[in-house]
Amino acid sequence: MTDVAKRVIDAGLNLLDRQIIDKDGMMSGNVDDLELTVPEEGGPPVITAILAGPGALARRLGARSGAWLESLHVRLHPSEQPGPARIAFGVVKRVADHVEITVSRSDLDVSRFEKWVRKHVIGKIPGARA
Amino acid sequence: MSVRDLAGTQIRFSDLLRMLVLDVESQEVGRVHDARFVKDGPVQGAFGPGYRLQGLVVGTGSFGARLGFDRASVKGPWPLKAMFRRLHANAKFVDWSQIDSIDGERIRLNVPAASLRPVEPLPS
Numbered sequence: 001m002t003d004v005a006k007r008v009i010d011a012g013l014n015l016l017d018r019q020i021i022d023k024d025g026m027m028s029g030n031v032d033d034l035e036l037t038v039p040e041e042g043g044p045p046v047i048t049a050i051l052a053g054p055g056a057l058a059r060r061l062g063a064r065s066g067a068w069l070e071s072l073h074v075r076l077h078p079s080e081q082p083g084p085a086r087i088a089f090g091v092v093k094r095v096a097d098h099v100e101i102t103v104s105r106s107d108l109d110v111s112r113f114e115k116w117v118r119k120h121v122i123g124k125i126p127g128a129r130a
Numbered sequence: 131m132s133v134r135d136l137a138g139t140q141i142r143f144s145d146l147l148r149m150l151v152l153d154v155e156s157q158e159v160g161r162v163h164d165a166r167f168v169k170d171g172p173v174q175g176a177f178g179p180g181y182r183l184q185g186l187v188v189g190t191g192s193f194g195a196r197l198g199f200d201r202a203s204v205k206g207p208w209p210l211k212a213m214f215r216r217l218h219a220n221a222k223f224v225d226w227s228q229i230d231s232i233d234g235e236r237i238r239l240n241v242p243a244a245s246l247r248p249v250e251p252l253p254s
Binding site: 006007008009010011012013014016033034035036037038039040041042043044045046047048051056059060088089090091092093102 | 133134136137138139140141142143144145146147163164165166167168169170171172174175176177180181182183184187226252253
């Protein structure tokens with residue numbers, strides 16, 4: 001994809017399900033959904049954030065499996081009303097075959113959820129390493 | 131909700147996908163397959179100008195659309211491309227200015243379906 005092509009994208013084709021790569025080259029999840037914001041002064045919406053993780057994917061899966069994934073996400077997430085992990089589009093560096101971001105994966109909400117599950121769920125299973 | 135009343139609100143891209151699109155005479159145009167964005171919106175930090183929604187790709191079939199085989203700019207085996215392009219020959223581009231309202235599962239247009247233009251291939 002050339003620079004000119006990146007000026008115009010079909011979001012479903014060029015952005016959705018792309019791998020997110022952090023500033024250290026580590027995989028940091030997928031683009032599961034997008035947050036669009038309609039400007040206060042009106043006009044067309046603008047992409048303001050990438051939504052990632054089970055909280056974002058659930059809505060795309062359809063009725064039964066989506067509801068199951070969302071309830072699992074809510075049950076396991078440390079927050080009382082967890083939304084999807086949000087990555088502000090302002091930290092996106094490049095959109096190509098993958099999406100490069102300028103921050104570390106450890107600073108992302110999607111990583112915090114993983115860490116919580118590792119500590120409180122996986123870590124409690126007998127035989128799990130600390 | 132009229133698009134004018136959407137000012138300041140947020141929409142999930144996945145909520146737009148597969149919405150039913152009706153023209154000004156309530157005739158069915160199809161369902162939303164994708165959304166086209168242009169990088170000329172308000173500045174988004176390090177990314178620079180953000181992606182502004184230009185319009186929606188709307189069609190009647192959906193099989194193959196998610197893989198992009200309905201758009202001429204996407205590379206792939208020619209028999210699949212030919213088949214899907216035929217299936218999606220009637221896909222239309224709905225400019226944001228042609229949308230009157232977005233309610234639940236439906237998008238209503240302020241123009242007749244006949245005035246919609248076909249989907250142009252992405253720049254290569």
